[in-house]
Amino acid sequence: MASYAVAHLHHVEIGPDIVAYLEAIDATLAPFAGRFVIHGGDKEQLEGAWSGDLIVIGFPDRAAARAWYASPAYQAILPLRTRNSQGDVILIDGVGDDHRATDILSRQAVGPGVA
Template identity: 90%
Template sequence: MTSYAVALLRHVGMGPDIVAYLEAIDATLAPFGGRFVIHGGDKEHLEGAWEGDLIVIGFPDRAAARRWYASPAYQAILPLRSRNSQGDVILIDGVGSDHRATDILSRPAM
């Protein structure tokens, strides 16, 4: 099942480190089948308070997403981003095309 690395980044200091990070990240994704699905962009605010930029990177499965994040290539560039931004990053699985909202009612309680 497709899995996603999702980041909500705030206060990104656009400077040489972030430019170097952006120039290098695509090469770290390729060996794991990763691709950008959302990378910031123009938002239309509908509800609540939203501060920051949403980044979503799709992977074939959770194992590939974990291997990418832990890879030496990504770990080498990660400080370029983390030193120059604040944010939250998670891995989360997608749902199938037949998913319905009520499907979550049968999940075990967390």
């Protein structure tokens, strides 16, 4: 099942380190079949208060996503980003084409805030 590296970044300081990071990241993704799905872009805010940029990188599965993040090539450039931005990064699995909203009811207790 597809898995995604998702980053919600704030306060990105565009400078030489971020430029070097952007110039190098594609080569770190290639061995793991990673590809950008969302990379910032024009947002249309519908609800809430959103700030920062959303980045989503797709991988064939969680093992590939984990291996990319832990790879020596990515770890070598990671400080270029972390020294120049703040944010949260997670790995999360996608859902199949036949997924329905109610499928989550069998995986967890229903409570306030379940979407």
